[in-house]
Amino acid sequence: MVSIKTVAVLGGTGNLGTHIVQELLSAGFAVTALTREGSSSTDKLPAGVEVKTVDYTSFDSLRAAFSGQDAVVSVVGTTAVGNQKIAVDAAIAAGVKRFIPSEFGINTREVRDRPIGKILAVKIGIVDYLQEKAKENPSFTWTGLTTGSFFDWGLQLGILGINPKDQTANIVDSGNEKWQASNLPQIGKGIVGILQHPDETANKYLATASFNVSQNEIIAIVEELSGSKLTVTSQSSAELRKIGEEKLAKGDYSAFLDLLRVHNYADGAGNALSEEKSANKLIELPYEDVRSTVQSWLSKAGAI
Numbered sequence: 566m567v568s569i570k571t572v573a574v575l576g577g578t579g580n581l582g583t584h585i586v587q588e589l590l591s592a593g594f595a596v597t598a599l600t601r602e603g604s605s606s607t608d609k610l611p612a613g614v615e616v617k618t619v620d621y622t623s624f625d626s627l628r629a630a631f632s633g634q635d636a637v638v639s640v641v642g643t644t645a646v647g648n649q650k651i652a653v654d655a656a657i658a659a660g661v662k663r664f665i666p667s668e669f670g671i672n673t674r675e676v677r678d679r680p681i682g683k684i685l686a687v688k689i690g691i692v693d694y695l696q697e698k699a700k701e702n703p704s705f706t707w708t709g710l711t712t713g714s715f716f717d718w719g720l721q722l723g724i725l726g727i728n729p730k731d732q733t734a735n736i737v738d739s740g741n742e743k744w745q746a747s748n749l750p751q752i753g754k755g756i757v758g759i760l761q762h763p764d765e766t767a768n769k770y771l772a773t774a775s776f777n778v779s780q781n782e783i784i785a786i787v788e789e790l791s792g793s794k795l796t797v798t799s800q801s802s803a804e805l806r807k808i809g810e811e812k813l814a815k816g817d818y819s820a821f822l823d824l825l826r827v828h829n830y831a832d833g834a835g836n837a838l839s840e841e842k843s844a845n846k847l848i849e850l851p852y853e854d855v856r857s858t859v860q861s862w863l864s865k866a867g868a869i
């Protein structure tokens with residue numbers, strides 16, 4: 566039975582990474598945050614974490630930093646996901662037992678042949694590479710994690726289309742489609758759950774969620790808690806898909822947000838996480854409550 570006690574986190578200073586570092590520390594893992602030379606974000610790291618500087622493009626620098634680590638969790642930002650191949654090679658050379666790549670979004674295993682899969686090609690390639698490397702090195706394992714949308718983060722940034730300040734909402738199609746969503750601390754707990762269940766999670770691509778939710782459900786909760794009606798506008802998924810695909814044809818990767826909205830919200834999209842596909846039970850990760858998440862967001866935003 567594999568035991569994981571020491572964990573190196575790449576990108577631990579980021580939006581999601583800080584939550585992963587915090588949850589790993591709270592669960593008793595010895596955590597080392599690896600950060601780029603000159604990173605201005607190390608003040609975001611909680612007390613109790615060791616901090617080491619690495620050169621993400623150097624095999625030797627990464628191998629030295631991974632020495633003595635049981636697991637590497639990569640939470641590098643989207644622009645840096647291509648650097649992970651060298652990190653995988655360095656992890657194997659350092660004797661790391663488990664590598665978790667920077668996935669944390671839609672299930673990239675299922676979109677390889679779709680337009681959105683073109684934008685996610687680098688992430689898809691890293692999981693392919695991990696599969697190949699784990700076959701060659703049986704003591705090296707990996708786990709991928711799809712979490713769906715960052716829900717608390719998305720609400721705060723307004724990218725879920727709900728704006729309680731100006732009392733508006735923009736939905737896709739009917740707004741009734743449910744999709745997979747996760748709060749950032751919950752994803753941190755999911756990483757803890759994976760590393761506490763190393764045998765059950767080895768060489769698997771897993772899916773977890775805080776909950777499945779629809780745009781109309783969020784709107785109903787906002788209206789109930791704030792006591793005001795939102796002005797709701799709707800866009801058709803066919804129109805959004807066309808906009809996204811036209812942008813993509815011109816090499817404009819801002820298409821991602823359009824195609825992501827179609828992926829999640831279009832009527833019939835079918836991207837809610839089914840109980841059958843969910844790994845929440847496997848890693849003992851409880852589901853969360855949509856209403857209390859929305860309530861906490863409204864309260865912090867001063868909207869209730």
Ligand SMILES: NC(=O)c1ccc[n+]([C@@H]2O[C@H](COP(=O)([O-])OP(=O)(O)OC[C@H]3O[C@@H](n4cnc5c(N)ncnc54)[C@H](OP(=O)(O)O)[C@@H]3O)[C@@H](O)[C@H]2O)c1
Nearest residue numbers: 576578579580581600601604641642645667669670714715
């Ligand atoms: N599901 C969703 O809704 C959703 C939303 C956003 C992101 N994501 C995914 O979640 C993962 C983490 O995203 P995030 O938003 O947490 O990441 P982020 O905050 O943008 O970046 C995380 C860290 O990556 C490090 N980094 C290394 N090389 C970098 C480079 N070349 N440019 C910029 N940063 C670099 C930085 O750490 P140092 O400065 O310490 O080196 C940074 O703090 C990614 O896979 C992303 O695609 C999912």
